[in-house]
Amino acid sequence: MNSKANTLLKGIAAASGITIGNAFIFSKEKEEISQESIENVSEAIKNLEDALALSKKELKKVFSLAMDKLGEKRASIFEAQMMILDDPVLIDNIKSRIKKEKKLPEYIVDDEISKYIQLMNDAHEMYMKERSLDIDDIKNRIIRNLKKKKWKSKISSDVIVVTTSISPSDTVLFTKANVKGYVTDFGGLTSHAAIVARSLNIPAVLGVNEATAIIKDGDILIVDGFHGEVIINPDEEKILLYKNKINELNLYDEKLFKLRNKPAETIDGKEINLSANLDLTKEIDLIFRNNPKGIGLVRTEQIFEEYEAFPDEDEQFEVYNSIAQKIYPENVTIRAFDIGGDKVLPVDLHEPNPFLGWRGIRLLLDNRNLFKSQIRAVLRASQNKNIKFMVPMITSMEEVIETKELIEQCKKELKKEKRSFDCNMHFGIMIEIPAAAILTSSFAREVDFISIGTNDLIQYLLAVDRGNEIVSKLYQEFHPSVIRTLTHIIREGKAYNCKVSLCGEMGGDPLAVPLLIGLGLEILSVSPSIVPLIKSIIRKIKYKDALLLADKCLTYSTEREIINELNLFYNSIIEN
């Protein structure tokens, strides 16, 4: 029976993009393993050697295809698979067991390799379980060749492959058939299949539990790799909606295509780490379209807009975990709730001067349970080691020490509960209050990284509320004191080997970018939609010119002189 129109299945958004096409159910029969006894040992050994040789020949093909399509780094997994076929310890063991036990090679191969798979599955690390899939892949290949069976590789072109799980070699072979998308019952974001699909830009939704049970061969599917959704047999209206989305994405892609895979690097080779700020209320899609170096800032207080109440630890974990998984293997920096000031305050409180009041770390340290729920949720989501955590509105060392103690406390609790997390998760602070800027060298010794929040830093430095129309013109992004303060933070941070990044709006100002780079800033996080613009500017700058520009700007004492200098510089790089 066919599924009803517009049946929606949900899974893990493993590779972004949207595709519409026909389903192709790819099923690999599980090979029956016979435990039959044998008489002729030398024939069995010969069969084993032939099967190993044949497997090697097949893998060589896959390997060269992978080198071609994926590059050396990703292809290395197949090299390791080929080495397994030559593994002296493994092969000797198998041969001597065949001689001793007089059983069919397929049984011994299955039994022997399964031992290693078991070891890997027993490990706590997620990637070890993924690695065991690779070993399973090679095991099945040898057994299939022992049974002299052909691989089912007849795949029609331009289909969406639906299968229980995909091995890395399947993923590579499918590219030959120009597969348009992947839907699987099992498999996670860190699986090779997911990584391969991402690097080939093929939309994939993995871990859709009942995909192969519900989807039938030939069903029309919409695969939305941004949201992890599969729509079975969509109606005309749905198809039109998604066709429009695809068109929009294509148009956008064309513009950015040239830049997407190029590094944010100056003409003379200085590489800048350009990441994106994630706006939880908007789509995460754009982030991936623009291929930044990870997410430099997640404003977690935006969760309140969705929940309208304090989200509990589990609700937070869901949000953080999903972001960390989507951006993997890049990093994501999660900022603790910056509540207060002009931002959502979940309690009814009227302060006479909220910007100088109860906000950021101050509010968090006064609400231990709330703060701890967040720290625990972030730690739990850090299991793949790609999360960094930072706290806003730091003024004094005591706040840093107290926060670090809380983090340690949470780690101890989680350890007791036998939950996995990254015990070396990087911890950083926002520098956005002048007092903290002055103390940079002290903080740099206590934390793993520093992130400059320019919006607040400027308004506190200049004592100007930029939301107040009467004085807003006094809010000067390029005020000489701002430039000199940034210089101080960047240099002091570097002196103590502490990474310094900038995540305020200033980083997204085309005029400011050459100056920031000249001041020695190496990590920028900007809104995802302007990643390509900022990247294009970085790629037009000479680092040594930026250094000179910064030196010059540091000699000026009015904003007007600085802006003039920046305009001159900007116009000269645009013309070239």
Added chain:
Amino acid sequence: MIEKKVKIINNAGLHTRPAATIVKLAGKYKSEFFIHKDGYNINGKSIIGVMTIAAAKGSELTLTFDGTDEEEASKELLDYFQRGFDEL
């Protein structure tokens, strides 16, 4: 026999690529080479064995070399570990 303690120092840990390189390097020597971790003794010339070792950044392993060319073997392999598998 030579016994050496090593620490994993690259970010990605002992993943598939360095595992393959370790086995290739070990294969050049006659000496027996074992990796010891958490009570397991893994033959360092067996790729499938080395792939079962879960060693993240910071983990400590013990390497043993035994044979006529143990000096040279330990030197080259130790050096590869200390270079962080060329991923630093």
